[in-house]
Structures are given as structure tokens and as C-alpha cells.
Amino acid sequence: xxxxxxxxxxxxxxxxxxxxxxxxxxxxxxxxxxxxxxxxxxxxxxxxxxxxxxxxxxxxxxxxxxxxxxxxxxxxxxxxxxxxxxxxxxxxxxxxxxxxxxxxxxxxxxxxxxxxxxxxxxxxxxxxxxxxxxxxxxxxxxxxxxxxxxxxxxxxxxxxxxxxxxxxxxxxxxxxxxxxxxxxxxxxxxxxxxxxxxxxxxxxxxxxxxxxxxxxxxxxxxxxxxxxxxxxxxxxxxxxxxxxxxxxxxxxxxxxxxxxxxxxxxxxxxxxxxxxxxxxxxxxxxxxxxxxxxxxxxxxxxxxxxxxxxxxxxxxxxxxxxxxxxxxxxxxxxxxxxxxxxxxx
Amino acid sequence: xxxxxxxxxxxxxxxxxxxxxxxxxxxxxxxxxxxxxxxxxxxxxxxxxxxxxxxxxxxxxxxxxxxxxxxxxxxxxxxxxxxxxxxxxxxxxxxxxxxxxxxxxxxxxxxxxxxxxxxxxxxxxxxxxxxxxxxxxxxxxxxxxxxxxxxxxxxxxxxxxxxxxxxxxxxxxxxxxxxxxxxxxxxxxxxxxxxxxxxxxxxxxxxxxxxxxxxxxxxxxxxxxxxxxxxxxxxxxxxxxxxxxxxxxxxxxxxxxxxxxxxxxxxxxxxxxxxxxxxxxxxxxxxxxxxxxxxxxxxxxxxxxxxxxxxxxxxxxxxxxxxxxxxxxxxxxxxxxxxxxxxxx
Numbered sequence: 001x002x003x004x005x006x007x008x009x010x011x012x013x014x015x016x017x018x019x020x021x022x023x024x025x026x027x028x029x030x031x032x033x034x035x036x037x038x039x040x041x042x043x044x045x046x047x048x049x050x051x052x053x054x055x056x057x058x059x060x061x062x063x064x065x066x067x068x069x070x071x072x073x074x075x076x077x078x079x080x081x082x083x084x085x086x087x088x089x090x091x092x093x094x095x096x097x098x099x100x101x102x103x104x105x106x107x108x109x110x111x112x113x114x115x116x117x118x119x120x121x122x123x124x125x126x127x128x129x130x131x132x133x134x135x136x137x138x139x140x141x142x143x144x145x146x147x148x149x150x151x152x153x154x155x156x157x158x159x160x161x162x163x164x165x166x167x168x169x170x171x172x173x174x175x176x177x178x179x180x181x182x183x184x185x186x187x188x189x190x191x192x193x194x195x196x197x198x199x200x201x202x203x204x205x206x207x208x209x210x211x212x213x214x215x216x217x218x219x220x221x222x223x224x225x226x227x228x229x230x231x232x233x234x235x236x237x238x239x240x241x242x243x244x245x246x247x248x249x250x251x252x253x254x255x256x257x258x259x260x261x262x263x264x265x266x267x268x269x270x271x272x273x274x275x276x277x278x279x280x281x282x283x284x285x286x287x288x289x290x291x292x293x294x295x296x297x298x299x300x301x302x303x304x305x306x307x308x309x310x311x312x313x314x315x316x317x318x319x320x321x322x323x324x325x326x327x328x329x330x331x332x333x334x335x336x337x338x339x340x341x342x343x344x345x
Numbered sequence: 346x347x348x349x350x351x352x353x354x355x356x357x358x359x360x361x362x363x364x365x366x367x368x369x370x371x372x373x374x375x376x377x378x379x380x381x382x383x384x385x386x387x388x389x390x391x392x393x394x395x396x397x398x399x400x401x402x403x404x405x406x407x408x409x410x411x412x413x414x415x416x417x418x419x420x421x422x423x424x425x426x427x428x429x430x431x432x433x434x435x436x437x438x439x440x441x442x443x444x445x446x447x448x449x450x451x452x453x454x455x456x457x458x459x460x461x462x463x464x465x466x467x468x469x470x471x472x473x474x475x476x477x478x479x480x481x482x483x484x485x486x487x488x489x490x491x492x493x494x495x496x497x498x499x500x501x502x503x504x505x506x507x508x509x510x511x512x513x514x515x516x517x518x519x520x521x522x523x524x525x526x527x528x529x530x531x532x533x534x535x536x537x538x539x540x541x542x543x544x545x546x547x548x549x550x551x552x553x554x555x556x557x558x559x560x561x562x563x564x565x566x567x568x569x570x571x572x573x574x575x576x577x578x579x580x581x582x583x584x585x586x587x588x589x590x591x592x593x594x595x596x597x598x599x600x601x602x603x604x605x606x607x608x609x610x611x612x613x614x615x616x617x618x619x620x621x622x623x624x625x626x627x628x629x630x631x632x633x634x635x636x637x638x639x640x641x642x643x644x645x646x647x648x649x650x651x652x653x654x655x656x657x658x659x660x661x662x663x664x665x666x667x668x669x670x671x672x673x674x675x676x677x678x679x680x681x682x683x684x685x686x687x688x689x690x
Binding site (some may be wrong): 005006007009010011012013014015016017018042080093094095096105108111148150152154158159160161169171173177178179180182183186187190198202205209225226227228229277278280281291308310315316317318319321322323324325326327328329330331332334 | 350351352353354355356357358359360361362363408425427438439440441481493495497498499504505506514516518522523524525527528531532535543544546547550570571573574600622623624625626628653655660661662663664666667668669671673674675676677680
């Protein structure tokens with residue numbers, strides 16, 4: 001099974017997930033060949049090529065793993081983390097720290113169609129996808145070993161997608177990832193100082209200035225962050241304070257679907273169908289154990305969930321790897337203006 | 346000029362460096378075409394296509410910017426940061442923080458040859474390159490506005506290199522980048538607790554186990570870090586404690602050159618000439634102002650400089666962006682074993 005390892009210099013956890021004995025040829029990068037759609041493991045009729053499903057939408061009430069589905073959730077066939085062993089197995093390794101690769105790694109097959117873009121989904125389909133995100137988040141948070149659940153989508157090969165068929169992924173981890181932990185601390189410290197939410201304050205400033213806003217229907221706002229790392233990096237944020245995506249109502253998800261689709265349509269027109277990633281940043285699992293009393297709870301309630309979209313236009317180079325510092329050639333003001341002025345026809 | 350901006354949620358500085366008015370076509374990613382070598386701005390005879398040189402090696406004592414050089418250092422033609430204005434111009438922008446894009450961005454043209462690999466350089470050439478790194482580091486640290494100087498190399502297009510001609514880069518910044526700041530704090534806290542250097546302790550553990558070591562001549566060690574983020578990620582570390590690359594002696598640099606070349610040769614054979622980045626992590630500029638008394642000094646002396654090599658085999662996807670957490674399919678033990686067993690012929 002895989003292992004989580006901690007780097008004491010960088011204070012960073014890494015998942016070492018060796019799937020098979022290392023052979024020389026496994027190390028060499030190769031360009032992904034476009035797959036023949038008739039071989040796609042996510043297409044209807046090929047359900048036997050995925051592990052048995054966790055949940056599915058079947059309006060006609062068919063059997064699990066039959067072909068009459070509109071959406072399926074299955075475990076990842078090559079999971080980075082597995083749910084099985086009971087113990088986390090935390091241990092020292094001399095100076096280092098490690099634990100078992102416990103967690104979950106799931107794939108949401110968004111629809112039977114092999115190549116429909118999310119921006120073009122009928123409204124019911126995007127709504128169902130977001131409701132499934134929420135359902136999996138709520139379910140995985142029952143596991144007290146899991147501190148964090150990340151929902152994300154890789155669209156296009158440059159964004160790391162290895163299969164073309166529309167799908168999202170979920171990875172649940174026994175630690176809170178660093179990126180989220182920093183956001184939690186920022187939000188908590190701002191709240192302690194001001195008794196206001198940091199992200200609520202940001203929304204207010206952005207709405208007042210307007211120069212980085214792309215979409216605002218009063219419920220959800222899409223904006224280019226002030227210190228965007230990448231050209232056309234965007235955030236979608238619920239305007240009403242809410243720490244967890246698991247608390248979004250059906251109506252919220254309906255409005256989020258509209259906001260997400262319009263934003264992705266604008267990006268597609270602006271960037272000629274560039275690859276992208278999106279991730280949902282929600283509060284960590286308040287039920288996780290061991291819990292310092294009130295710790296996660298406080299953090300969670302100071303937090304404000306949001307969705308981050310990163311178009312994959314630029315390459316990471318030595319400077320970015322070496323520093324965690326980014327050089328962005330496109331200001332968020334220019335990106336937002338360009339996206340606002342796109343005609344959706 | 347460019348601007349440094351701070352993200353209050355992620356607590357991260359970003360350089361917004363707009364080179365030109367944004368036009369739609371500037372946003373769209375295009376594949377780099379292999380450049381006709383006769384158009385290369387770094388080849389001898391084309392010195393007018395770079396800004397005037399900062400330093401050069403000319404054994405025959407020619408004029409600056411003449412064609413008889415063995416190595417040149419020039420300002421980057423499209424610099425992310427510039428040295429010119431006197432003031433940092435720190436300012437609030439509502440909730441946000443910004444400052445002027447002060448710093449330096451230099452290119453080291455390593456040799457007249459258009460396509461020689463660093464692993465194949467004659468010994469004098471790699472030695473000269475490392476001595477130039479040191480000279481530029483020492484010189485840039487005279488500027489009290491500059492807190493950090495990063496020396497790095499992008500080799501190959503997937504690693505972010507836009508020109509084929511062998512070159513390295515230097516970026517000096519008015520803040521200490523986050524990645525380095527975390528390493529400094531780790532080293533300082535370990536020292537306070539143990540009165541020993543964290544990285545010296547790691548070297549001792551790695552030498553004792555040996556399973557992640559690729560090269561060890563008693564002066565420099567090359568190893569695959571315990572919690573490697575990427576397949577075949579490597580570190581080269583001087584075995585004797587030293588906080589700054591600026592303090593390396595000529596003899597140190599000669600031994601480092603041998604270690605670096607042998608390591609890159611093994612990587613090339615193992616990974617079929619894969620692209621890579623390397624970066625030198627050295628202590629921040631102890632002369633930078635304003636300085637909290639003793640702050641940088643303490644940090645600097647607890648630190649232990651090293652060089653990090655990242656072969657570019659895998660793609661960053663949504664999970665990595667969303668969490669700062671990495672999934673590595675190759676254990677460092679497997680990578681180190683494979684590299685050790687490569688025959689250099």
C-alpha cells in the first residue's frame with residue numbers, strides 16, 4: 001500500500017504510491033495517445049472496467065453496475081490512498097515521519113457522453129454533478145480518520161487528465177493539506193482581529209471596485225484574485241458566508257452551476273479551449289479524530305468555501321519550484337476585463 | 346514596471362509582470378517552435394540581441410560585448426523584476442499589500458556552443474559556471490533591498506526553457522520566498538532544540554542507511570529525499586556545514602562540479618534525456634535591510650545550502666494545485682537504486 005511521508009525541511013507530506021515494481025521504462029515520460037473511444041473504461045457498456053460503483057444516478061432504477069446510468073461514482077482503479085486498514089500506523093523513521101496511505105480516491109463519471117464539455121451540460125446535469133460532490137463530501141466526512149476531502153477536476157491533457165471522458169475526482173486524506181491549512185490560519189487570525197470573515201471582506205472590496213469581477217448574480221461571484229499566480233486564474237465564491245461546501249442547499253448548487261458554466265464558457269472563448277483544473281476548497285472535517293477541543297470547529301467556522309479555477313497556460317519552471325513564488329504575465333484586472341467583454345452570443 | 350502583490354488568504358507573494366498591453370492572442374498557449382540556431386540571441390556574433398553584459402569570461406581580453414567570450418552574464422531581456430527605482434514603495438491596497446517589482450533578473454550564457462549538455466562540459470567550464478554563480482550571488486547581496494537571490498537552470502522545454510542555448514538564470518527578490526522561509530524556520534527550530542543542524546542530521550541518517558544515496562565522495566552527497574515529491578527528485582548537499590553558497594571555496598566548487606555532472610549523467614541515462622530544473626537553496630541575504638537584530642543572521646547560520654534537481658516527468662494536476670500535496674509514483678529508494686546501478690561506461 002502507499003505511504004505518507006513527511007519532509008522535515010519543507011514540512012510537507014507526500015504520498016509515495018508505487019503501483020508496481022519499478023522498471024526502467026516506467027520512469028520515462030511518454031506523450032498520451034488519444035484513446036479510441038471504443039476502449040474508454042468510462043463509457044456505458046464498459047462498467048466491468050471500473051471497480052464496483054459507490055453510487056450512481058439511474059432514473060430507470062437499474063441494477064448497480066448496469067449500463068443504464070446517467071452518472072457513476074467509482075473507486076479510482078489506481079488509488080493513491082485506500083480506505084481499508086483500520087490503523088493510521090503513525091511512526092518515526094529516524095528523523096522522518098510516516099503513516100499508512102489511508103484515505104479515499106474516487107472518480108465521478110459525469111455522464112454517459114464521451115466528450116461533452118461541462119460548459120455545455122444541460123442544467124440538470126451540472127446540478128446533479130454538484131449534488132454528487134456534496135453527497136460524497138458528506139459521506140466521506142463520516143470517517144473520523146479523514147481530515148480533509150478535496151473535490152477536483154482535471155480537464156484536458158495539459159491539466160493532468162489521462163482519460164478524455166468527462167470525470168471529476170475526490171481524494172480524502174488523513175492530514176489537512178498545507179495549502180488549505182494556510183488558508184484556515186489566515187481566516188482564523190483575521191476573524192480574531194476583526195470579528196469578520198477574511199473572504200467576506202475580500203468579496204466586499206472586490207464588489208466595490210469591480211475591476212476584477214467577472215460574474216456576480218448576488219449569490220455567487222466569480223473574480224480574478226488580486227495576487228493571481230497564473231493568467232486567468234479565477235475564484236468562485238458564495239456571497240453568503242458558509243464554511244463548508246457540505247452545507248450548500250440545492251438552490252445554492254443550482255446557482256453555482258450557472259455561475260460555473262458561464263465562467264467556463266467565457267474561459268473557453270478567451271483561451272481557445274485551454275486545459276484547466278478546478279478544485280473546491282471547503283473546511284476540513286470537523287468530526288476528525290484526534291481533535292484538539294474546539295480546534296477544527298473554530299477553524300471551520302471562520303472559513304469560507306470557494307472554488308478555484310486554474311487554466312493551464314504557462315509552465316512551472318525552476319524559479320517557481322525553487323521558491324513557491326510565481327511570475328504572472330497577465331494582471332487579474334486585464335484578465336477580468338477580457339472575460340467580461342467576451343460575447344456569449 | 347512589474348508589481349509584487351500579496352494574497353492575504355494564501356499568504357503568498359506573486360510578481361505581476363505585464364510586458365505589454367494584453368491582446369487576446371497573447372493569452373493563448375502555443376507550442377514553442379524549435380528555433381533556427383542561426384537566430385539564437387545567445388550565440389557568438391549576436392551579442393547585440395542581449396542587453397549589455399554584466400560580466401564575461403574573455404581569456405583573450407576582448408572588449409565587453411565583443412564575440413570572443415567563453416561565458417557571459419546579461420540582464421534578462423524581459424525581466425520579471427528590475428533593479429532601478431530606489432524605493433520599494435510598500436503600500437496597502439485596501440485589504441491587500443503590494444510593492445514595486447524591485448529585484449534583479451539575469452541570464453548566464455554558459456558557453457559559446459549552442460547545444461552542449463552540462464553533463465558533457467569539460468571540467469574547467471563547469472567550474473567557471475559555478476564560480477560565476479558564486480560571484481553573482483556575492484555581488485547581488487551587496488544590495489540591501491534584496492533579501493533573496495535564487496540561482497536556477499531550466500533545461501528543456503517541458504522544464505520551462507524558452508531558448509535551447511545553454512543558460513542559467515538568477516532572480517533576486519525583495520522578500521524571502523515562502524519555500525525558503527519554511528526551510529529556514531525548520532532549520533532554526535531544530536537547532537534550538539538539538540543544537541545541531543537539521544540537514545547535517547539528515548546527511549548522517551542517509552549515509553548510515555545508504556538506501557537513498559546516489560553519490561558520496563566525502564565532500565558532496567547526492568541523494569533522493571525521503572519525502573520526494575517527484576520521481577527522481579534529487580538533492581546535492583555539501584557534507585561540511587555551510588549556510589551560504591557564497592562561502593563555497595574554489596575547491597568546493599570543483600568537487601560540486603564533479604558531483605553535479607555525474608548525477609546529471611546518471612539521470613540522462615535513466616530518463617532518456619528528460620527535461621529538468623535545478624535550483625540552489627542558499628541562506629537569505631544577511632545584509633538586507635530593514636533587519637530585525639540578529640534575525641537573518643541566526644536564520645542564516647542555522648541553514649545548510651544545497652542544490653535541488655527536479656526531472657520533469659509528471660504533470661501537476663488539480664490535486665497538487667489544490668493542496669500543495671504530492672503523489673509520487675516512484676519511491677526515492679527505487680530511484681536511488683536505479684541511478685546507482687546505471688553504468689557510466
